[in-house]
Amino acid sequence: MYDLRQKRILFTGELNSLTRKQAQQLARSLGAIPVNNPAKTVDYLVVGNISKSFDHELTTKKLKYAQVHLIPLLNEHAFLTWCASRMTFLRDRIN
Numbered sequence: 358m359y360d361l362r363q364k365r366i367l368f369t370g371e372l373n374s375l376t377r378k379q380a381q382q383l384a385r386s387l388g389a390i391p392v393n394n395p396a397k398t399v400d401y402l403v404v405g406n407i408s409k410s411f412d413h414e415l416t417t418k419k420l421k422y423a424q425v426h427l428i429p430l431l432n433e434h435a436f437l438t439w440c441a442s443r444m445t446f447l448r449d450r451i452n
Contacts, residue, residue, distance in 0.1 A: 358438075358439070358442065359401070359429075359431075359435075359439065360439075361384065361387070361388070361389040361400075361401065361436075361439050361443075362387075362388035362389065362443075363388060363389075363390065364389055364390065364400035364401060365389075365390045365391075365392050365396075365398055365399045365400045365401075366384055366389050366390065366391055366392070366399070366400065366401045366402070366403055366431075366436075367391070367392050367393070367394075367395060367399045367401070367402050367403070367419060367423075367428075368380055368381065368391070368402075368403045368405065369402060369403070369404055369405065369407070369417045369419035369420055370404050370405030370406050370407040370417065370420075371405045371406045371407075371408070372403075372405040372406075372433050373405070373406065373433060374433065374437065380403070380436070383440055384436075384440070387439075387440055387443040387444065387447075388443065395418070395419050395422035395423065395426075397426055399423070399426075399428050400428070400429070401428065401429050401430070401431050402419060402420065402423040402428050402429070402430050402431070403430075403431045403432070403433065403435075403436045404420060404430050404431070404432055404433075405432075405433050407420070
């Protein structure tokens with residue numbers, strides 16, 4: 358499993374379970390470094406649902422940037438799985 362601690366993560370698309378601001382706050386509280394703009398320093402792009410009108414390609418500028426610069430992609434489920442795993446680890450450490 359990947360570890361997002363101290364990794365710069367960027368979100369694109371609409372998440373089903375959280376707003377982007379909530380996802381960024383959660384990621385920050387668990388040790389990741391959420392960023393707002395694509396850059397070569399981004400370690401992972403978390404991709405939510407991308408919806409566009411019928412005649413537009415289902416992509417975003419952030420997704421295109423990540424593909425060109427070979428930034429690994431995570432879906433919302435993978436991000437939330439990491440969050441749950443990290444919370445379990447931190448809880449167990451306290452007990």
